Amino acid sequence: MFGLANPERFMRFTGPLTPWLWGVAAVLLAAGIWLSFTAPGDYQQGDTVRIMFVHVPAASLGTMVYAALGISSFFALVFRHPLADAAARAAALPGAAFTALALITGSLWGQPMWGTWWVWDARLTSVLVLFLFYLGYMALRSAIDDETKAARAAAVLGLVGLINLPIVKFSVDWWNTLHQPASLLRAGGSSLAPVFLWPLLTMMAAYAALFLAVWLTAIRTEIVRRRVMSLRARAALEA
Template sequence: MAFWDYANPTRFLKLVQVVLPWLTGLCVVAFAAGLYMSFFVAPEDYQQGQTVRIMYIHVPAAWLSMMCYSIMAVSSLGTLVWKHPLADVSAKTAAPIGAAFTFMALVTGSLWGKPMWGTYWVWDARLTSVLVLLIMYLGLMTLWRTMDDPIKAGKAAAVLTLAGALNLPVIKFSVDWWNTLHQPASVMRLDGPTIHPDILWPLLVMAVAFTLLFFVLHLMAMRNEILRRRVRTLRLRAASAAHPRSAVATAQPAE
């Protein structure tokens, strides 16, 4: 099975070497097409005017912020259940990228909100959920950073990621409930009532472009992480060769 063939980091690095240029090319093409469509093809919205063009980056960024967490959750299952050696590499490197996309979704959402709502920030159900998601990403990244041993950190982060994944629907539901309780349903919603095909096509192309961008960045970051662990193992080996007595103490956590 291909899934297990690439459990070997060296083989995975070779695969990345082959796939990455193609993926990058596709990503650039998709972005060129998506940006052209969203600026020159898509009409302005009768309600939102030209500001609808912010949607073409806001919606894909929001979509990726959720997709990235799903990938982290699946990777965490990979760490805990299947013990796939690359799973925690994938989970660790996805977190900063997911945080970046979540940040983009927040920034574009609030830049859209200023002309539409009159303020940069509204405690809208969507924006609030995304903010909570950002906090979860940042917490996970901090947890990764505070633990020295990558294997232990990977398992701890996997537990937290899965607990978060179970809680995310509950958080979403309760934030929606809280929002309807405290605010009348706003006329102008971030998703809009119905999506016209003229708007849908650029949105879809941009979503594909963002997804490709995510995979390019994720593969690059995974390659870095594999190299980092290699460096770590080699340093530990060098240290244990230099000081044979402390070898047992230092070499053990490397595995």
């Protein structure tokens, strides 16, 4: 990881890798969508159960991407890792998109199952707070003109937001909530039938590959942007 902190080495390593990730993401998404639509309806939820194949991966990636953002912020703030700030910045937008998708699909799933679009349930509220942390991170970076100060302030906020991740994960265990407990990763194994488990795992792998493709592309773009800004600043000084 520290070897890839060098921008030149990072660009050489990720150059051929990124197109493959886009291809893997496309194949997995196609397979996941096909499996999701060919899976049978649930005996209680009917075809509404198919929302799970979009909602669960989006919710999982929303939390995992914020963990990546927080860890990158830590390295950027404490160790001045050369690419850590770029990695944190690049993770914010896709992470916010995954979290927003989880909130939207959760509401669409909750309305027929619970009879309401939204409740101030511990899980729902903590995921909403997670989404607000994403928005706050991006807003803070945009609000400060000095990029160095903006990066430092956003890194602090990114670290603070890590406190919310255990709450998101364990909220259904710590409090009596309307949201169902974990059915995929739990003691004793998954409670999902194979006809639902395999489409779900495929979609989760597709979302993960898609995020990695987007993340690496965004980091590479950020490196190029900073190089251009540096060249412009140098040219202005010489002029």
